[in-house]
Amino acid sequence: MRVLVTGGAGFIGSTYVRELLDGRYPGSDGARVTVLDKLTYAGSLANLPVRHPRLDFVEGDVCDPRLVTDLLPGHDAVVHFAAESHVDRSLANGAPFAVTNVVGTQTLLDACRRTKVERFVLVSTDEVYGSIPRGSWTEESPLLPNSPYSASKAAGDLFARAYWRAHDVAVSITRCCNNYGPYQFVEKVIPLFITTLIDGGDVPLYGDGHHVREWLHVSDHCRAVHAVLTGGRAGEVYNIGGGTELSNLELTGYLLELCGAGWDRVRRVPDRDAHDERYSLDSTKLREELGVTPQVGFERGLAAAVEWYGGNRWWWEKDKVAAAPPVLTEPLRARDVHR
Numbered sequence: 001m002r003v004l005v006t007g008g009a010g011f012i013g014s015t016y017v018r019e020l021l022d023g024r025y026p027g028s029d030g031a032r033v034t035v036l037d038k039l040t041y042a043g044s045l046a047n048l049p050v051r052h053p054r055l056d057f058v059e060g061d062v063c064d065p066r067l068v069t070d071l072l073p074g075h076d077a078v079v080h081f082a083a084e085s086h087v088d089r090s091l092a093n094g095a096p097f098a099v100t101n102v103v104g105t106q107t108l109l110d111a112c113r114r115t116k117v118e119r120f121v122l123v124s125t126d127e128v129y130g131s132i133p134r135g136s137w138t139e140e141s142p143l144l145p146n147s148p149y150s151a152s153k154a155a156g157d158l159f160a161r162a163y164w165r166a167h168d169v170a171v172s173i174t175r176c177c178n179n180y181g182p183y184q185f186v187e188k189v190i191p192l193f194i195t196t197l198i199d200g201g202d203v204p205l206y207g208d209g210h211h212v213r214e215w216l217h218v219s220d221h222c223r224a225v226h227a228v229l230t231g232g233r234a235g236e237v238y239n240i241g242g243g244t245e246l247s248n249l250e251l252t253g254y255l256l257e258l259c260g261a262g263w264d265r266v267r268r269v270p271d272r273d274a275h276d277e278r279y280s281l282d283s284t285k286l287r288e289e290l291g292v293t294p295q296v297g298f299e300r301g302l303a304a305a306v307e308w309y310g311g312n313r314w315w316w317e318k319d320k321v322a323a324a325p326p327v328l329t330e331p332l333r334a335r336d337v338h339r
């Protein structure tokens with residue numbers, strides 16, 4: 001099997017590539033991988049075993065039709081992770097999100113159609129559904145994105161469906177909840193909080209901290225993506241959840257404890273615009289059709305992540321300035337903390 005992995009130098013894509021080359025997924029022994037990655041601020045060759053004999057790395061843009069059309073022949077499948085991925089950046093400037101996440105996805109789908117690649121997995125996100133006050137989204141729930149990031153992912157998601165309907169490209173779409181684990185860029189809340197606490201700083205909690213996210217270890221996400229690639233049905237969407245639902249206050253409590261810090265190290269900062277209140281996925285389809293459930297317990301996985309950032313300062317230190325948190329405002333008051 002030869003797989004083209006876009007965005008394979010980023011957080012989730014590189015985890016998938018490392019685990020695929022390690023033969024960690026059923027039937028993946030001897031798999032060959034080509035990574036196509038633009039190496040934006042979020043991508044790094046330090047995330048990949050670049051000298052691995054079954055890995056080829058191509059620096060390039062998924063929006064480049066000639067490059068992707070030339071690259072695809074000889075590959076059995078595409079797993080498309082490449083994206084602009086940070087909500088806050090999309091609120092500051094949506095343009096790169098429209099380009100990479102929409103035009104890039106369409107470019108890749110079109111190249112797959114032309115070169116007749118047999119299989120395509122689009123790694124989408126639960127954020128395309130918007131925000132849900134109670135209950136959980138199934139794959140039939142409407143797409144109601146609230147940020148330029150999630151709107152661009154939803155558009156890419158719909159292009160994928162259209163290329164399956166109109167051109168028979170064998171696309172499956174995955175929509176996963178929030179990931180955590182090693183190699184996550186320091187702008188995202190978990191690595192931002194861990195590295196800030198390690199450095200003795202105060203962490204910025206948006207708004208009242210009651211927003212809820214569903215957390216899944218990155219290895220569980222990647223295993224599910226591979227199961228969809230090898231056993232999922234074309235034209236179908238698979239939610240990848242089954243993670244741990246926590247408010248940001250609860251998550252902060254875990255991180256403070258693991259880092260040996262107190263609530264005096266938390267600062268309230270102005271809320272994110274259009275901040276989604278709660279995400280929650282129903283993953284029955286993934287479990288019943290493909291037998292996939294999470295393997296990494298949240299507390300164990302989070303403790304391992306804290307340990308990894310503690311032991312790999314070389315990896316994140318240089319990115320800390322670029323991902324500097326917003327200006328800190330008022331300290332968290334005791335009555336804001338409902339744990």
Ligand code: NAD
Pocket residue numbers: 006007008009010011012013036037038039040041042043044060061062063080081082083084085086100104123124125126153175176177178179180185
């Ligand atoms: P990331 O930002 O860490 O990595 C993105 C990678 O894509 C980087 O290596 C970057 O260089 C590359 N890239 C960006 N633009 C490109 C372009 N035009 N051409 C080629 N490469 C380009 O992102 P991540 O957190 O690893 O997310 C990977 C995918 O998973 C994204 O599609 C994201 O929407 C989706 N997703 C992420 C999460 C999460 O919690 N992080 C959850 C669900 C879905």
Ligand code: DAU
Pocket residue numbers: 085086087088125126127176177178179187188189190192204205206207211212213248272279325
């Ligand atoms: O749900 C899947 C999505 O999860 C992915 O599609 C995105 O690519 C990924 O970035 C992530 O989006 P979020 O916006 O949920 O992740 P982020 O880490 O930016 O924020 C998580 C929560 O923490 C959110 O409620 C905002 C809050 N937060 C975030 C930052 C960066 C803070 O309170 N303070 C912060 O400094």
